Amino acid sequence: MAVFLLLPSCWPAPSESASTLRAIAGEAHELMSRPGSDWLASQPAYQLPPVIAALKPDFISVHDDGIDIVTTAFFDGGWGYYVPRSPQPSPGQLFRHRNLGHGVYWFHPY
Incomplete structure (x- = not known):
């Protein structure tokens, strides 16, 4: 039974820091402006903005x-962060997202 009590504490959790969330939002919009900005963990982290790389x-x-x-x-x-292009994303896009503030959302598995 103790294993089940510990499992939720092992789940990833988002940053609650306002300065970090603002930085994530700004860097995410920077990445969205780049052509072909999908990124895999096998690529060098130096290709990412610093706060997003630190994640x-x-x-x-x-x-x-x-x-x-x-x-x-x-x-x-x-699990991870979602930053919409629009300041007012449609509710359909956010069914598994929690608004963290500063235009950043936290998402979890289905």
Whole structure:
């Protein structure tokens, strides 16, 4: 039974720091402006802006509606940060997201 009590503490958690969230948002918009800015963990981290690189993402995927910064990949979605291109993303885009503030959302597996 103790194993089940410890499992939630092992799940990834987002940063709650306002300065970090603002930096993630700014760097994410910078990455979205670059052509072909998808990134895999096998690529050198120096290709990423410093705050996003410090998150040690497994991969980053740029979409028409925003960017996913996946910090822990999982077979059905993983955990990470989502920054929409629009300041007001549609609710349909956010069904598994929690608003952290400063235009940054935290997502979890389905």
